[in-house]
Amino acid sequence: MNINRIYFVTGNPYKLAEVVAILSEGPRLPFELQAVQLELPELQAQPEEISRQKCRLAAEQLQGPVLVEDTSLCCTALNGLPGPYIKWFMEKLEFEGFLRMLEGFEDKSATFQCVFAFAPGPGSEPVTFVGRLPGRIVAPRGPSGSKWGDLSRLFELEGYGRTYAEMDEATLRAVSHRSRALALVREYLLTL
Numbered sequence: 001m002n003i004n005r006i007y008f009v010t011g012n013p014y015k016l017a018e019v020v021a022i023l024s025e026g027p028r029l030p031f032e033l034q035a036v037q038l039e040l041p042e043l044q045a046q047p048e049e050i051s052r053q054k055c056r057l058a059a060e061q062l063q064g065p066v067l068v069e070d071t072s073l074c075c076t077a078l079n080g081l082p083g084p085y086i087k088w089f090m091e092k093l094e095f096e097g098f099l100r101m102l103e104g105f106e107d108k109s110a111t112f113q114c115v116f117a118f119a120p121g122p123g124s125e126p127v128t129f130v131g132r133l134p135g136r137i138v139a140p141r142g143p144s145g146s147k148w149g150d151l152s153r154l155f156e157l158e159g160y161g162r163t164y165a166e167m168d169e170a171t172l173r174a175v176s177h178r179s180r181a182l183a184l185v186r187e188y189l190l191t192l
């Protein structure tokens, strides 16, 4: 396949910066990654299908190879919810409301999940890549005002005993759901 530029499409500047940083580490990809800041509609569906839909829309709009990503936070006690709707839950309930929602449940385990979708152009079925990070929801710890907002103070990574907000950026980048998914994206892109 003759690709020399891939558009990474997101409305979130932090996500964009993180993806560019992670992909610029390690073996160099034979493509230029071009950032496109665009808010894509997210259709109600399972996380992988939401990402695929975003990818199809992005490929149509940009008429070229595109990479998109959608992040979910899945709580075990809520059978995977809020999942892809976490953004709206945090916006509407704020962290106090979100914690209250889980109060009645003993099981506070949760998983951050990142689904990237890639399509070489419009009309192609997108390929997806999933990265997961297990943890649990805790009372807020760590500095507030971080780039990912209060959610990062509520999610404690399994095996680290620290919340997202308490982790240093390099360690987090090495283990995060996004890095895990991007390792698969990189592997795939290198086969094109």
Ligand SMILES: O=P(O)(O)OP(=O)(O)OP(=O)(O)OC[C@H]1O[C@@H](n2cnc3c(O)ncnc32)[C@H](O)[C@@H]1O
Binding pocket: 009, 010, 011, 012, 015, 038, 039, 040, 042, 069, 070, 071, 072, 086, 087, 088, 090, 148, 151, 152, 164, 176, 178
């Ligand atoms: O335009 P897109 O790429 O969709 O960007 P977005 O900000 O709308 O992102 P999502 O639809 O993937 O929604 C995921 C929500 O989870 C948050 N989020 C994403 N990655 C995160 C991370 O690594 N740590 C903490 N929160 C994260 C993000 O701020 C959103 O509120």
Ligand SMILES: [Mg+2]
Binding pocket: 042
């Ligand atoms: Mg979004």
